[in-house]
Amino acid sequence: MTAEERRAQLLEKAAIEFAQRGYHAAGTADIARATGIAEPTIYRHFASKEELFSEVAGAAAASLAGRIREVVPRDLAALEALLREEAASAPRLALVARLLQGGRDPAMRRVAQEALLSLEEALAGLGEEAHLGRAMVLAAGLLSAAGLYVSNERWTQAA
Amino acid sequence: MTAEERRAQLLEKAAIEFAQRGYHAAGTADIARATGIAEPTIYRHFASKEELFSEVAGAAAASLAGRIREVVPRDLAALEALLREEAASAPRLALVARLLQGGRDPAMRRVAQEALLSLEEALAGLGEEAHLGRAMVLAAGLLSAAGLYVSNERWTQAA
């Protein structure tokens, strides 16, 4: 397996682990096991756990912002449908939530700020409803991280 | 100092530590230092770090739900004002966010579920706007945990 393939695979598996457990609770041992490699191999592809997380979470935020930009021109219902789908099938939302809660390490905060800006920009098209849109995105992420989003139909139906 | 006083003081200081750093990153050493006591003294008042966190986060959710119930009969603007104030001056919002992201420990999840239900109930009075209200509460908590809420005036001004 080429280095690039391994790297991609590692990013994918790490995304799931970090999203489900959070930065601290997801150990490098868990990530290695999920990827099917030995622990030191992680360090062939990333300088540290923190770098791996930054990359994973940054990419999640960026691609999530992209998907949001696609549906925003439509309406709030479309945005909500997207979030529900995301929460059910991908770790992106949860990862963004984990990233925002990451802590006070300067390097990580920079990534978090950047993620927030990109989401904000993606939601700009909502105009007057931007406030609501942003709240929805973040709340969905939080609940997704908590594993409560999908099963809680009352909220999504209330819209 | 009586045991009860010490216990209360410990709850207060632990709330801040847990809110700022999250469950894993906030060490018992940090909490002890913030309280001005030795580490083992924590265990005279709480059986474990997990019990301390549960108590802290559960109480935060309950008292936050109380404050929300007070302002909900008014309007969304009142709710938002409350959240802004909370985020700026108290660790409650952030703690609830940390609690929801807590992990998969069954005991902790039960506390999280309970917290979520009490918040939901407190927001029930918003009627048609419940969805928005709930999203706001949760997003505020998330951003508060990230320490980004207050400094990000754009969002709050957008309302």
Add this chain to the structure above:
Amino acid sequence: MTAEERRAQLLEKAAIEFAQRGYHAAGTADIARATGIAEPTIYRHFASKEELFSEVAGAAAASLAGRIREVVPRDLAALEALLREEAASAPRLALVARLLQGGRDPAMRRVAQEALLSLEEALAGLGEEAHLGRAMVLAAGLLSAAGLYVSNERWTQAA
């Protein structure tokens, strides 16, 4: 309660705890709870846990030696009956075993040596059979400590 009474009560309860769990596993908290007093009160009557143990175990060895001296003039069967009864109803045998295994602390070793000598002297009357008698006493102590003596009828019947 007078100091002397408390002291005696403490010795009695500590004997049981030390016999059942051994020196290290029996905590001062356990002993205090069993005696119905607060932990610091132990230190009103004994300078340290080690002193308490020495006193308890030394007394056990002495009084056991006394009982042995009484039956030795008879025969081995009488000795064995005594040991069986001891193991079933008193912590003395187990305590002596714990004492002999106590470790390398010089102070404790001195007590252990003394205990061994007193037992030896008590068994002297057995004459040619002294070897067997001593082996019996010690093995009974070991098994008693392990909680296996009484329930193991095969051994005692084999005699």
Add this chain to the structure above:
Amino acid sequence: MTAEERRAQLLEKAAIEFAQRGYHAAGTADIARATGIAEPTIYRHFASKEELFSEVAGAAAASLAGRIREVVPRDLAALEALLREEAASAPRLALVARLLQGGRDPAMRRVAQEALLSLEEALAGLGEEAHLGRAMVLAAGLLSAAGLYVSNERWTQAA
């Protein structure tokens, strides 16, 4: 050094530490130092201190039973010679005594019961003298643990 070699070395050094000090008093730090490795390395080879002890003590009992089986067909004097040699040169006897006194943890008790049975079976060939044989083995173990066996010539001469 291969994992298997390290594991064997660890078993050997731990045997000595546990035999000399007992389960509680022998710290993982002591064992690591005696083996010439860092403390965490212990946990690469054994899941816990308790597992390490079980393995060490169980193996000691099994191999001791084997040696006993070899000499039992001869006579009691041969058995005693074996015990004296064991006590002087190996931690096996002491370990078995420590195991029997181990405490009330169910897992450990099971190992202790098993050890006792294997010793009993090994001594079965003594026929009428089985009682004496078993008492000797156990008493030797107790004294060996106490470090008193070898130096106490009176007992061994009494035979």
Add this chain to the structure above:
DNA sequence: TATGAATGAGCATTCATTCAT
């Protein structure tokens, strides 16, 4: 490219003991 073996730093927790009351 990958890993088997190992570890320094740190973690939550326990324990015997002290001291002011």
Add this chain to the structure above:
DNA sequence: AATGAATGAATGCTCATTCAT
């Protein structure tokens, strides 16, 4: 005579990371 509150020192154990192969 007794204890409620507290702690210094240590314990078993985990984790991200390194290095020789």
